[in-house]
Amino acid sequence: MSRSSDLAIRTRGLRKVFGGKVAVRNLTLDVPRGEVFGFLGPNGAGKSTSVKMLLGLVFSTSGEAQILGRPVGDVKTRRQIGFLPEHFRFYDWLTPTELLKLHARLYGMSHAKLRERIPLLLDQVGLTPHRDKRLRDFSKGMLQRIGLAQALLNEPDLIFLDEPTSGLDPVGRRLVRDIIKAQRDRGATVLLNSHLLGEVEVTCDRVAFIKDGEVIETHELNLEIEEQTTISIRAANVTAETANALSQWSPSVRTEGERLTLSLSSGAVVPEIVRYLVAHGVNVYAVTPQRPSLEERFLEIVGTDGGL
Amino acid sequence: MGVWIMAGVTLREAARKKMLWMALAAGGAFLILFGTGLHFQAKDFAAHGISPVLRREISFTMVTVGLYAVDLLAVLMTILTSIDTLSGEIASGTIQAIATKPLPRWQLLLGKWFGFCGMLTAYIAIMVGGVNVETYAIAGVTARHLIHGLSLMWMESVVLLSVTFAFATYFSTLTTGVLTLGLHGLAFLGGWIEQFGAITQTQSAVTVGVIASVLMPSEALWRRAAFEMQSPLANAMRISPFSSLSVPSTAMVLYAALYLVVALMIAIRHFSRRDL
Numbered sequence: 001m002s003r004s005s006d007l008a009i010r011t012r013g014l015r016k017v018f019g020g021k022v023a024v025r026n027l028t029l030d031v032p033r034g035e036v037f038g039f040l041g042p043n044g045a046g047k048s049t050s051v052k053m054l055l056g057l058v059f060s061t062s063g064e065a066q067i068l069g070r071p072v073g074d075v076k077t078r079r080q081i082g083f084l085p086e087h088f089r090f091y092d093w094l095t096p097t098e099l100l101k102l103h104a105r106l107y108g109m110s111h112a113k114l115r116e117r118i119p120l121l122l123d124q125v126g127l128t129p130h131r132d133k134r135l136r137d138f139s140k141g142m143l144q145r146i147g148l149a150q151a152l153l154n155e156p157d158l159i160f161l162d163e164p165t166s167g168l169d170p171v172g173r174r175l176v177r178d179i180i181k182a183q184r185d186r187g188a189t190v191l192l193n194s195h196l197l198g199e200v201e202v203t204c205d206r207v208a209f210i211k212d213g214e215v216i217e218t219h220e221l222n223l224e225i226e227e228q229t230t231i232s233i234r235a236a237n238v239t240a241e242t243a244n245a246l247s248q249w250s251p252s253v254r255t256e257g258e259r260l261t262l263s264l265s266s267g268a269v270v271p272e273i274v275r276y277l278v279a280h281g282v283n284v285y286a287v288t289p290q291r292p293s294l295e296e297r298f299l300e301i302v303g304t305d306g307g308l
Numbered sequence: 309m310g311v312w313i314m315a316g317v318t319l320r321e322a323a324r325k326k327m328l329w330m331a332l333a334a335g336g337a338f339l340i341l342f343g344t345g346l347h348f349q350a351k352d353f354a355a356h357g358i359s360p361v362l363r364r365e366i367s368f369t370m371v372t373v374g375l376y377a378v379d380l381l382a383v384l385m386t387i388l389t390s391i392d393t394l395s396g397e398i399a400s401g402t403i404q405a406i407a408t409k410p411l412p413r414w415q416l417l418l419g420k421w422f423g424f425c426g427m428l429t430a431y432i433a434i435m436v437g438g439v440n441v442e443t444y445a446i447a448g449v450t451a452r453h454l455i456h457g458l459s460l461m462w463m464e465s466v467v468l469l470s471v472t473f474a475f476a477t478y479f480s481t482l483t484t485g486v487l488t489l490g491l492h493g494l495a496f497l498g499g500w501i502e503q504f505g506a507i508t509q510t511q512s513a514v515t516v517g518v519i520a521s522v523l524m525p526s527e528a529l530w531r532r533a534a535f536e537m538q539s540p541l542a543n544a545m546r547i548s549p550f551s552s553l554s555v556p557s558t559a560m561v562l563y564a565a566l567y568l569v570v571a572l573m574i575a576i577r578h579f580s581r582r583d584l
Binding site: 018052055056057058059075076078079081083085086087088089090091093102103105106107108147150 | 309310313317321324325400401402404405406407408409410411412581583584
């Protein structure tokens with residue numbers, strides 16, 4: 001069990017009721033520091049409300065939550081937090097440079113730091129050529145990019161990204177993925193709230209499926225092959241004898257054309273299997289760990305009606 | 309520190325969005341109109357050989373007329389420029405990027421409040437100053453107890469600003485505007501009922517006016533300001549529609565100060581506790 005200090009986010013029985021409507025029923029969550037954590041769920045599952053509670057924008061009805069080891073709402077802790085709201089909007093009479101300067105001053109950043117960070121971030125999100133334009137002349141995607149820059153301004157330890165790729169073209173989406181990866185490499189924790197399952201799958205270490213304001217399941221995405229139980233091998237020249245011999249490693253061997261599917265108790269035996277196949281004249285083209293796609297799991301959990 | 313950053317942003321917003329410049333342009337147009345009227349009036353006085361005492365009293369009344377118009381403009385500007393700053397930003401989500409920064413919410417709200425106070429102070433000072441410069445240059449008179457009257461007019465705007473902020477933490481932009489203007493309208497009507505009650509010596513009408521001022525003391529502050537700035541003769545003779553026959557007391561001014569502080573405290577308290 002993780003100690004509180006190792007966790008970037010820790011919630012216990014967090015609940016939010018708006019009037020008579022339960023938005024978040026019982027959110028219990030541990031997100032270790034340094035992890036890219038995905039929040040998945042159908043519309044109205046309580047994802048955005050949960051994020052807002054963690055940021056202190058919305059007050060919980062009951063339960064408790066800690067961010068970076070401090071209670072939610074602690075003003076000093078906010079120096080270490082970055083946040084990109086869904087559909088980022090800001091004073092449209094500002095230029096991107098002015099917007100970042102304002103946010104840097106609110107973070108209490110020094111002028112020297114501000115002068116160093118602002119051009120860097122504008123460059124990172126591809127807005128350097130537009131730095132003197134007013135935000136009112138920005139497209140949705142450009143607003144999302146400047147929103148992302150302000151979320152990274154203070155080199156935060158914990159970053160909340162609420163639908164960060166909303167309004168972005170494929171180049172922009174790639175940019176977001178690269179930025180998230182860079183943040184993870186820096187040691188930051190990222191909480192990613194996104195509807196795009198493919199994006200979550202390639203970006204996150206772990207995801208939580210949320211339905212009706214409750215975490216239904218958490219799912220590891222960065223499992224190494226050692227933990228996989230099924231692998232698929234694309235190979236040619238597999239004789240029936242060679243295929244049968246694979247039963248020494250796998251209780252279930254299925255052959256379909258050039259594809260072998262093996263259930264393994266441990267992924268550690270994969271090199272041994274490959275060596276055996278090559279030694280018996282088999283041409284091995286690919287070894288792929290099998291796991292149900294996030295989309296399949298998502299549909300299993302929330303149903304095909306998307307929870308509506 | 310966060311308070312002054314937000315105050316600065318609010319002032320810059322007013323300047324960038326041209327609202328301050330448009331209000332000043334409208335005020336400038338009013339001053340030109342007022343000065344033109346004064347000029348022709350002064351020429352007419354000279355042509356008809358009106359006595360200096362009467363000329364002076366009419367000029368004093370003209371000062372009050374000018375200041376009354378400025379007061380009306382200041383009231384409208386206060387409400388119309390500030391109704392959207394909180395409720396609008398809450399509704400659009402703009403406030404989320406600021407409210408998650410390391411500054412307590414009370415600093416965010418107070419910073420905006422100070423920003424608007426700065427804008428209103430500049431506007432009222434320029435407009436009241438403009439009216440008095442014109443009347444002094446053309447007719448040789450200025451308002452009596454100018455600073456005192458100016459302070460009361462400023463306080464009226466700040467009371468309305470604080471009430472607007474308090475409502476804006478609860479309601480949408482439109483509802484906030486309707487409520488604040490409605491409350492000020494109530495005080496305005498109450499003030500006239502009180503005046504007529506004083507003329508006809510109907511105590512119950514005066515009481516209705518006082519109750520309206522308790523509910524919203526903005527209009528009472530203007531009537532006190534008019535009393536302070538009007539000539540003693542005009543006040544005594546009740547020759548001007550702007551003379552206060554039932555003058556709001558010092559206690560009412562102190563009550564208005566308390567009202568302002570309470571409205572601001574309600575705004576801060578509710579804004580700090582509400583969901584954004």
